[in-house]
Amino acid sequence: xxxxxxxxxxxxxxxxxxxxxxxxxxLNEGFRVTRIASTGGFLRRGSSTLLMGVExxxxxxxxxxxxxxxxxxxDPSLKKVTIFxxxxxxxxQL
Numbered sequence: 001x002x003x004x005x006x007x008x009x010x011x012x013x014x015x016x017x018x019x020x021x022x023x024x025x026x027l028n029e030g031f032r033v034t035r036i037a038s039t040g041g042f043l044r045r046g047s048s049t050l051l052m053g054v055e056x057x058x059x060x061x062x063x064x065x066x067x068x069x070x071x072x073x074x075d076p077s078l079k080k081v082t083i084f085x086x087x088x089x090x091x092x093q094l
Contacts, residue, residue: 008088009051009088014050016046036048036049
């Protein structure tokens with residue numbers, strides 16, 4: 001078990017049309033990303049849910065990359081991305 005005080009879980013729900021370029025950019029920056037296909041809920045259309053375990057000091061960089069690679073919607077009522085950053089109580093790799 002590692003010290004989880006410095007770890008965060010980032011959950012990114014992104015529309016499918018934006019997910020590939022975002023994942024490639026995150027991987028090129030050295031982030032590890034797990035993609036889960038999802039539908040409905042927050043964005044009400046086909047989407048991907050990305051899970052990322054990130055050191056606390058790298059959260060802002062990850063958020064900046066999401067902003068850079070997901071262009072704002074032309075329609076302000078439509079959102080392309082929803083992001084959650086959660087504290088990690090326990091982190092273990094086997």
